[in-house]
Amino acid sequence: PDDTVAIVVFTSNAWVALNPTSGRDKRAILDAIYSLYPQNSTNADAGLHLGYDVAMEMYRPGDINRIIMCSDGMANTGTTAPDALVEFARG
Numbered sequence: 001p002d003d004t005v006a007i008v009v010f011t012s013n014a015w016v017a018l019n020p021t022s023g024r025d026k027r028a029i030l031d032a033i034y035s036l037y038p039q040n041s042t043n044a045d046a047g048l049h050l051g052y053d054v055a056m057e058m059y060r061p062g063d064i065n066r067i068i069m070c071s072d073g074m075a076n077t078g079t080t081a082p083d084a085l086v087e088f089a090r091g
Helices: 026-034 044-058 084-091
Strands: 004-008 012-020
Touching: 004 026, 004 044, 012 026, 012 044, 044 084
Parallel strands: none
Antiparallel strands: 004 012
16 A cells, blocks of 8 residues: 556557556556557557656655566567667666
């Protein structure tokens, strides 16, 4: 209940499917999750960049801050090289 969750979605582009939301608001979090479905392309690059932008806005020093990236497919739009995506994540 003390956590904050945001969800970034990516297909051809990326967008925020759930703005930062208290873990206490289970209904909003589940509604956002249940609204997801596979779409067109898999632009992991755009999702990763927007995910990091949102995470930096939510960042709390001293807390555990995580980005969990899930995908239904292989990156095929934007930067697609796994090494380049990992290098960005290592930052």
